[in-house]
Amino acid sequence: MTSFNGLLIVTVIALVAPLTVATVPWLKVPSVVLEIVAGIIVGPALLGWVTIGPPIQILAIVGLAFLLFLAGLEIDLGSLRGRVLRLTLVGFAATMAIGFMFGLFFHAIGWVRSPFFLAVALAATSLGLVIPVLRDAGLSESPAGRFTIAGATVAEFGAVLLLSLFFSESKGGAASKLVTIGIFAAFIVVVSLVLLRAGRSIRLDMLLTRLQDTTAEIRIRSAVVLLIGFVALAAKFGLETVLGAFVAGAVLNIVDKDSVSHPQFRAKLDAIGYGFLIPVFFVYSGLTFDLHALVDNPLTLLRVPVLLAALLIARGAPAALYVRSIGRRSSAVAGLLQATSLPFIVTATTIGVAIGAVRPVTAAALVAAGLLSVVLFPLIALAIASPTGSTELVHMPAAINDTEEVDQ
Numbered sequence: 001m002t003s004f005n006g007l008l009i010v011t012v013i014a015l016v017a018p019l020t021v022a023t024v025p026w027l028k029v030p031s032v033v034l035e036i037v038a039g040i041i042v043g044p045a046l047l048g049w050v051t052i053g054p055p056i057q058i059l060a061i062v063g064l065a066f067l068l069f070l071a072g073l074e075i076d077l078g079s080l081r082g083r084v085l086r087l088t089l090v091g092f093a094a095t096m097a098i099g100f101m102f103g104l105f106f107h108a109i110g111w112v113r114s115p116f117f118l119a120v121a122l123a124a125t126s127l128g129l130v131i132p133v134l135r136d137a138g139l140s141e142s143p144a145g146r147f148t149i150a151g152a153t154v155a156e157f158g159a160v161l162l163l164s165l166f167f168s169e170s171k172g173g174a175a176s177k178l179v180t181i182g183i184f185a186a187f188i189v190v191v192s193l194v195l196l197r198a199g200r201s202i203r204l205d206m207l208l209t210r211l212q213d214t215t216a217e218i219r220i221r222s223a224v225v226l227l228i229g230f231v232a233l234a235a236k237f238g239l240e241t242v243l244g245a246f247v248a249g250a251v252l253n254i255v256d257k258d259s260v261s262h263p264q265f266r267a268k269l270d271a272i273g274y275g276f277l278i279p280v281f282f283v284y285s286g287l288t289f290d291l292h293a294l295v296d297n298p299l300t301l302l303r304v305p306v307l308l309a310a311l312l313i314a315r316g317a318p319a320a321l322y323v324r325s326i327g328r329r330s331s332a333v334a335g336l337l338q339a340t341s342l343p344f345i346v347t348a349t350t351i352g353v354a355i356g357a358v359r360p361v362t363a364a365a366l367v368a369a370g371l372l373s374v375v376l377f378p379l380i381a382l383a384i385a386s387p388t389g390s391t392e393l394v395h396m397p398a399a400i401n402d403t404e405e406v407d408q
Contacts, residue, residue, distance in 0.1 A: 006050040007059070007280075010287075013038040014279030029375045030129060032282050032342065036371060039286020052287055056280065063281030065245040066273040067343055068160070069227045071127045072249020073269070075153050083325060088151040091318035091338075092158050095123050099314040106362070111303065117167055117348075117357040121366060122314040124159035124344035125152035126374070130337050133378045139385060143326035144333040147319070151338050155315070157246065159344055164240035167351055180237050187233070188247055195255040212262050219265050220272070226252060242347055285346045285367070293361040294368065303365035308372050315339040329384060336381035345370040 017034040021027055042049040050056075080088075099122040103115025112118045130152055134140040140149070165177050198204055211218035227248045234244030256265070294300055319335030326334075349363035358366070 035282040036286040039283040043287035045291035059280040060284035063277035068245035069249040072246040094318040102310045114357040121348040144330040148334045148337045164243040290364040294364040307369040336377040342370040
């Protein structure tokens with residue numbers, strides 16, 4: 001008989017973590033950090049209270065898919081244009097180049113087996129963590145906010161695509177994967193066009209509106225079908241399921257433009273994801289964290305600050321490209337927030353260990369570095385942003401708007 005005792009502890013942690021953050025003023029960390037740390041404490045690495053069974057595993061897999069789905073839903077295509085798009089694309093290319101150089105160095109000293117894998121692992125920014133920080137600080141519409149969100153969007157999509165293309169656990173070379181992704185992309189375009197056309201149907205819209213706030217919750221069910229369908233399709237094509245989940249969110253973001261008739265739709269999706277499934281994934285990440293590999297040899301702990309510095313340089317340094325457009329302070333804020341990464345690192349290291357691209361001890365150190373980035377970088381960024389004696393962080397320089405008008 002399946003035991004739900006472990007899942008009970010996981011859900012209790014998911015409940016207590018945000019309450020702790022909200023009631024302890026000096027605890028300036030996102031609840032996701034507490035969820036992962038609590039998972040490490042109650043898991044096999046320390047107390048051994050939780051044995052990972054099918055209920056936790058299945059919910060964690062769905063939670064990861066929902067996390068990437070909501071990240072795709074956060075994509076702001078309106079911000080990806082003109083100078084902002086050009087600079088963030090160049091910045092992502094610079095991140096990959098810097099990350100690859102770090103990968104070569106770490107490969108030479110035996111930390112990683114694939115330099116390119118490390119470059120990909122360092123490339124992403126956690127949209128789902130950064131956007132709430134910007135919104136809570138009132139910076140989402142600021143110059144730093146615009147560039148951060150655009151840079152995070154490009155980085156998240158690029159990293160997920162590269163991970164699926166080069167480091168999928170399924171068989172096949174990069175060339176065949178590229179063809180497969182092309183077919184997958186064509187299918188996505190077809191689905192998007194069909195959904196856009198269906199969205200113009202007055203009769204269908206009336207039906208969805210009538211059922212959306214009843215027990216049918218028809219829009220939520222439709223979103224879940226889209227998510228699971230794209231995940232299943234990605235798996236069928238031999239791609240990473242995280243790519244299918246991320247693309248499903250992006251497609252829904254494109255086709256779901258009329259939020260007037262369903263103002264609670266996005267809030268309900270957030271409730272399912274952040275209220276239940278996603279915390280299970282983060283606690284599960286703590287349960288599976290290889291703490292012993294990290295602490296058995298004191299010298300291995302040195303990998304954590306080194307990898308944290310690599311993450312900051314790889315993702316933060318390219319923000320120097322923004323200085324002429326938004327100023328040094330805004331660029332520093334954007335750079336620190338761009339270097340905030342955790343969910344993708346957890347996902348990438350899980351795959352990397354499975355395919356032998358990274359050693360388990362380095363994977364644990366990468367996750368630990370990601371934890372520290374979530375704790376430290378947003379705090380430092382907000383500290384830089386707070387003394388806004390000037391309007392640099394609040395108003396977009398006219399030069400950017402003028403340039404974008406020309407580009408359009």
